[in-house]
Amino acid sequence: MADNASCKQAPGVIVPRIDRNRCEGKDDCVRVCPYDVFEIGVLPAAERGELSLSGRVKGFFHGYRQAFAVRADQCRACGLCVSACPEHAITLTRAT
Template identity: 60%
Template sequence: MARDSSKPECKQEAGGVFAPVIDRMRCEAKEDCVEACPYDVFEVHKLSDDDKRAMPLIARVKAWVHGNRQAFAVRAEECHACGLCVTACPEHAIKLMRVASA
């Protein structure tokens, strides 16, 4: 199978060792992660009421200022741990965390 030259050299195969975790206290929904990720792991959308209730007050206020929108790793299983999202996020809201093995 030929390698897609538009994809970066990544550290891992999809669906295993690492997954992106977004810090709800930092994310401002600027969509840099969406643009940077070659595997379409991220989407930015409106926070649900449950999402907002789970956040501390200061994070809810910050989210409100930014239109109650944040990034979500909706396809985290597609993450290849390339780190482009981590580098692209201006708020430093994304970390790649090791996934607990079953």
């Protein structure tokens, strides 16, 4: 669990955004997140058409496994997920 010193915001102020064209569904973000924000799942077929050509190819070879920020409202902006993601697919942005 991250200590409070590494947390930069209250829950829900900042949320993780995942670049679907970069994410390969490795579970690094799931393992490092102290607030259980992420889960690994399969990108729904209806959303695969929105991927770039390289995103579709990458998705196909990885079974369309992706990280999903299912509890984004629990994010406290510690940044561990951003650092851990080998594809650099995660950014932290202000919630809308």
